[in-house]
Amino acid sequence: MLASVFLCALAATLAVAQNATYDYVIAGAGTAGMLLAVVLSENPDITVCVLEAGGDGRTDTNITVPERRGTIQDTMYDWQFMTSPQPGLYPNGTEGAQPVPRGKVIGGTSAMNWMIHNTDSRVQLDIWESVLNLTGWNWDTLSTAFRESETMYAPATNESQFFKYDPAYHGSSGPIQSIFQRSVLSLFPQYLEPTLLNAGYSIPPDRNDGYAVGAGFLPLAIDPHNYTRSYSGSAYTAVQGRPNLHVLTDARVTGIDWASTSSNITAAGLRYVSDAAISNITQHVVGREVIISAGCIQSSQILELSGVGDPAILNPLGIQTVVNLTNVGEGLRDPPMMNYLPISFGVNTTFTGGEYIQNFIELESARNMLSPADYTAASEWLNSTTHIEGVRDAQLAVFKELWFAEQPLIEMAWQFAVQNVTPYNLIPLSQGNVHINSSDPLAAPVINPNYNRINATINGTEVEWDMWFLAKAAQTYETRLATNSPMNSIITSTDPQYDLPWDQYYEAVYQRTGTSEHLTGGNPMLPLEDGGVVDTQLKVYGTQNVYVVDGSIFPYQPSAHPMGLTYAVAVRAARLMQQSRGGGGLTFTEQLPGSNSSANATAVFPTQPGSLTPSVGTPAPAAYTGGAPGVMCASGSATLAAMLLALAFLA
Ligand SMILES: Cc1cc2nc3c(=O)[nH]c(=O)nc-3n(C[C@H](O)[C@H](O)[C@H](O)COP(=O)(O)OP(=O)(O)OC[C@H]3O[C@@H](n4cnc5c(N)ncnc54)[C@H](O)[C@@H]3O)c2cc1C
Ligand SMILES: *[C@@H]1O[C@H](CO)[C@@H](O)[C@H](O)[C@H]1NC(C)=O
Ligand SMILES: *[C@@H]1O[C@H](CO)[C@@H](O)[C@H](O)[C@H]1NC(C)=O
Ligand SMILES: *[C@@H]1O[C@H](CO)[C@@H](O)[C@H](O)[C@H]1NC(C)=O
Ligand SMILES: *[C@@H]1O[C@H](CO)[C@@H](O)[C@H](O)[C@H]1NC(C)=O
Ligand SMILES: *[C@@H]1O[C@H](CO)[C@@H](O)[C@H](O)[C@H]1NC(C)=O
Ligand SMILES: *[C@@H]1O[C@H](CO)[C@@H](O)[C@H](O)[C@H]1NC(C)=O
Ligand SMILES: *[C@@H]1O[C@H](CO)[C@@H](O)[C@H](O)[C@H]1NC(C)=O
Ligand SMILES: *[C@@H]1O[C@H](CO)[C@@H](O)[C@H](O)[C@H]1NC(C)=O
Ligand SMILES: *[C@@H]1O[C@H](CO)[C@@H](O)[C@H](O)[C@H]1NC(C)=O
Ligand SMILES: *[C@@H]1O[C@H](CO)[C@@H](O)[C@H](O)[C@H]1NC(C)=O
Ligand SMILES: *[C@@H]1O[C@H](CO)[C@@H](O)[C@H](O)[C@H]1NC(C)=O
Ligand SMILES: *[C@@H]1O[C@H](CO)[C@@H](O)[C@H](O)[C@H]1NC(C)=O
Numbered sequence: 001m002l003a004s005v006f007l008c009a010l011a012a013t014l015a016v017a018q019n020a021t022y023d024y025v026i027a028g029a030g031t032a033g034m035l036l037a038v039v040l041s042e043n044p045d046i047t048v049c050v051l052e053a054g055g056d057g058r059t060d061t062n063i064t065v066p067e068r069r070g071t072i073q074d075t076m077y078d079w080q081f082m083t084s085p086q087p088g089l090y091p092n093g094t095e096g097a098q099p100v101p102r103g104k105v106i107g108g109t110s111a112m113n114w115m116i117h118n119t120d121s122r123v124q125l126d127i128w129e130s131v132l133n134l135t136g137w138n139w140d141t142l143s144t145a146f147r148e149s150e151t152m153y154a155p156a157t158n159e160s161q162f163f164k165y166d167p168a169y170h171g172s173s174g175p176i177q178s179i180f181q182r183s184v185l186s187l188f189p190q191y192l193e194p195t196l197l198n199a200g201y202s203i204p205p206d207r208n209d210g211y212a213v214g215a216g217f218l219p220l221a222i223d224p225h226n227y228t229r230s231y232s233g234s235a236y237t238a239v240q241g242r243p244n245l246h247v248l249t250d251a252r253v254t255g256i257d258w259a260s261t262s263s264n265i266t267a268a269g270l271r272y273v274s275d276a277a278i279s280n281i282t283q284h285v286v287g288r289e290v291i292i293s294a295g296c297i298q299s300s301q302i303l304e305l306s307g308v309g310d311p312a313i314l315n316p317l318g319i320q321t322v323v324n325l326t327n328v329g330e331g332l333r334d335p336p337m338m339n340y341l342p343i344s345f346g347v348n349t350t351f352t353g354g355e356y357i358q359n360f361i362e363l364e365s366a367r368n369m370l371s372p373a374d375y376t377a378a379s380e381w382l383n384s385t386t387h388i389e390g391v392r393d394a395q396l397a398v399f400k401e402l403w404f405a406e407q408p409l410i411e412m413a414w415q416f417a418v419q420n421v422t423p424y425n426l427i428p429l430s431q432g433n434v435h436i437n438s439s440d441p442l443a444a445p446v447i448n449p450n451y452n453r454i455n456a457t458i459n460g461t462e463v464e465w466d467m468w469f470l471a472k473a474a475q476t477y478e479t480r481l482a483t484n485s486p487m488n489s490i491i492t493s494t495d496p497q498y499d500l501p502w503d504q505y506y507e508a509v510y511q512r513t514g515t516s517e518h519l520t521g522g523n524p525m526l527p528l529e530d531g532g533v534v535d536t537q538l539k540v541y542g543t544q545n546v547y548v549v550d551g552s553i554f555p556y557q558p559s560a561h562p563m564g565l566t567y568a569v570a571v572r573a574a575r576l577m578q579q580s581r582g583g584g585g586l587t588f589t590e591q592l593p594g595s596n597s598s599a600n601a602t603a604v605f606p607t608q609p610g611s612l613t614p615s616v617g618t619p620a621p622a623a624y625t626g627g628a629p630g631v632m633c634a635s636g637s638a639t640l641a642a643m644l645l646a647l648a649f650l651a
Contacts, residue, residue, distance in 0.1 A: 022049040022246075024577070025270050025287030027253040027302055029054075030108020031563060032550040032570040033293025034232035034247075035149065038175055039574035041245040046581075048245050049285055053252040053275045054104035058237055063111045064228040066220070066357055072112050077105040081297055081444055083515075088430065088452030088464065089336075090511045098334070098515040100447055102297055106249065107233030109295065110221075110563060113517075114415070115229060116359060117178050117221040119146045119564040122210030123405050127398055132555050133527055134536050137572075139210060145572040146208070146564055147171035153224050153603040155180045162189060164216055169208040175235035176567055177223040179603045185354035185417055188217075192360065192414070195487040199480035201368065212408050212559065215362035221563070224603035232567075250275045253294065254441035256306035256546060257284055261322045266544040273441075289545045289577070293570075296552040297434055300329035300522045301445045303533075303548075304436045308540060317439045323542035327533045329435045331392070331524045333557055334449040335425050336466055337516035338509055342422040343478050346493035354417035363408035363426070363559065369473035377459040378469070379403070388454060391429060394530040398556050399429060408559040410473040423474040423509075424516050426559045428466045429454040434522050449519060471509035475502070520562050522552040537580070538573050549573040 024040055026033045029052035041048045054077065057063045062071040072078060079102040086096030103109040125139035152170030155163045163180045193203055196215050204214035223230040252275040259268035269286040292299045303309060307322030314321050367375050382400050387393060411424040432450030456465040478498040481487050496508035526532030528541050534553055540546040551566045558565050
């Protein structure tokens with residue numbers, strides 16, 4: 001214990017000895033922050049320092065072995081947050097409060113997540129520019145940035161018939177490795193796909209091609225050379241020798257140091273303490289540009305602690321307002337997901353295959369997931385609604401646009417080697433916020449995604465919109481599977497029973513629904529008057545040199561799982577920053593779609609992946625178990641790694 005305390009202290013003090021002025025200092029070595037640092041530091045003339053509150057888990061097999069996904073939740077690698085009570089959800093002993101796992105380690109939540117790696121459709125990303133006026137942010141630029149972040153491997157030839165893959169829409173030399181899964185459960189090709197086709201659903205080509213609606217396997221961020229998680233932590237490993245990139249673990253940012261807080265508001269750097277909390281000695285790192293990449297829970301917290309936010313929140317806490325920006329922390333949302341108990345089918349057959357991760361994801365429009373009568377009734381409500389209390393008008397406009405353009409609004413996730421499917425409401429209308437309620441930088445912020453709080457009047461009845469849509473879609477989909485061939489020939493039972501009366505089916509969905517763990521928002525990139533915190537350069541309004549780069553800047557919820565787009569935002573941010581310095585350092589540029597940009601590399605899996613423990617038939621994501629008090633300092637090998645990183649810092 002003494003040794004680990006000493007190492008934590010050592011790690012935290014070396015930055016002071018350095019006393020360098022970096023070009024960029026970044027708060028958070030997470031999904032976005034770590035990749036941003038990797039891309040920015042391609043240019044040896046640019047110096048980058050990253051401060052990460054957590055430790056270094058890059059050799060921990062609970063992180064690196066794909067089948068061990070989920071095992072770092074509720075450990076020292078997890079911030080273990082909870083939302084505030086949620087009146088819109090089933091109380092279940094916690095007043096509806098949901099766990100909010102977030103990675104606290106190099107790689108952030110990309111070290112913890114389920115590695116599903118996709119991006120949004122063309123219509124959805126073009127709306128950033130066409131409807132939200134975010135000049136330069138559209139499908140072309142974001143899908144290019146996505147491809148710059150990726151190296152995609154063609155499926156192994158013995159599996160290739162299962163995967164719809166077009167290399168034109170994938171990268172060939174980016175830092176995040178991506179593959180299709182290495183084995184396929186016979187449920188999917190033999191039963192599910194033909195049933196979906198008989199029920200009128202489609203099995204489209206590669207869904208990174210701009211049109212995402214339909215069913216099929218999505219890529220996973222896994223390195224095929226050794227079958228390990230590929231994430232921003234492994235992207236760092238590949239370049240960790242760079243002398244111009246310094247990463248400090250156990251360094252918890254407590255605020256922005258300001259050079260000027262008068263008319264020209266300019267940051268001087270970041271201040272931080274050792275996360276081990278053995279001392280509260282504040283240390284400083286100096287930078288020309290300051291980038292906050294602490295994720296959608298803590299980026300707003302760092303801004304508010306630094307005086308950027310709503311004076312009505314800051315004043316009572318004794319924090320002096322530096323920038324009056326009432327939008328900070330607003331627009332947080334979490335798509336509700338039926339994750340506590342998915343839909344399941346009892347079958348009288350045995351499937352083959354499936355000892356590795358299974359990942360068959362269906363993305364559907366509202367029209368494909370509602371009966372014609374329900375679709376019309378819901379469309380009437382949307383068409384007659386121009387303003388909803390608690391929802392920005394721009395958000396409502398986007399939602400309507402996506403609804404009528406038949407973009408994905410519901411996902412059905414088959415993620416287990418069993419006949420379970422988890423319905424998931426991709427874009428909730430309900431939105432909430434995240435704010436500090438203490439000036440103590442070590443206190444957790446108050447997280448309120450405000451689940452299921454927007455009511456609609458459908459066919460004359462007032463309903464809770466997000467749950468109504470989810471439950472209608474779930475019952476429609478379950479019914480179509482249970483009654484179409486060939487699934488109907490093997491199904492012996494359904495749970496919930498597919499033909500329950502509507503109010504009973506709704507109640508079953510309500511009781512099973514909570515977090516999707518896909519929170520985004522809080523610091524949206526939007527025009528200021530529409531709720532924006534950052535502009536199209538990702539610079540915080542009212543400041544000269546403070547930026548936010550992470551999933552908190554999404555202007556509205558993506559229909560894709562958020563990781564892929566988070567990487568794309570990081571790469572695009574790096575390019576914008578490099579351009580604003582005169583374009584230096586662009587070492588890699590993908591072609592736009594149309595040209596075949598991908599390598600012909602094919603996944604070749606190791607026969608003996610390192611200490612693999614397959615988890616066949618694992619149930620839904622680990623539910624929050626109450627959690628031990630946060631571990632304050634990485635111990636053992638993690639701390640040793642922290643020390644080695646700190647020593648590298650001296651070089
Ligand atoms: C269990 C789970 C499964 C998921 N599965 C998928 C999936 O399969 N596919 C997908 O696309 N998405 C998935 N997601 C969502 C996705 O992982 C996240 O949306 C994304 O990783 C968030 O990236 P970020 O950069 O915004 O934040 P993060 O990756 O969380 O990065 C924030 C970083 O900042 C650090 N930090 C925070 N505060 C401070 C501070 N004060 N000082 C210093 N450092 C600080 C954190 O420790 C962390 O390293 C999943 C999420 C969870 C929780
Ligand atoms: C360290 O940097 C700060 C801020 O730039 C400066 O005031 C101080 O003099 C420096 N200290 C040393 C020892 O160089
Ligand atoms: C990895 O996860 C397993 C299962 O949750 C746990 O028993 C084990 O202690 C973890 N290993 C480490 C090094 O944390
Ligand atoms: C986008 O710009 C147009 C034209 O200036 C304006 O009418 C519209 O309100 C803007 N939309 C948003 C969301 O700011
Ligand atoms: C897996 O292999 C890649 C490429 O060879 C390497 O960069 C990476 O460090 C390896 N990861 C682990 C956890 O061994
Ligand atoms: C604001 O301060 C920065 C940094 O000191 C300086 O580069 C910039 O020119 C100033 N801008 C204005 C408008 O004074
Ligand atoms: C550090 O500050 C926290 C509160 O911010 C306090 O609980 C703790 O006791 C302090 N630790 C030391 C060593 O002063
Ligand atoms: C902060 O800005 C908001 C609007 O942006 C305004 O209503 C409010 O009065 C301002 N508060 C202060 C203290 O200036
Ligand atoms: C609309 O309400 C009427 C009367 O209550 C009912 O008969 C009809 O089924 C409802 N339609 C839909 C789509 O809910
Ligand atoms: C609602 O508006 C859309 C787009 O203008 C239109 O296509 C649709 O037919 C309308 N639906 C109803 C039920 O009014
Ligand atoms: C929404 O409608 C439901 C009835 O379906 C009602 O119980 C609830 O109080 C309403 N919620 C809000 C926020 O108005
Ligand atoms: C499987 O169950 C289905 C539906 O109950 C039934 O029609 C079929 O005969 C069963 N097959 C076997 C082999 O038990
Ligand atoms: C209720 O909470 C417990 C854990 O406290 C969890 O295991 C269970 O899945 C939850 N059930 C529902 C329906 O939310």
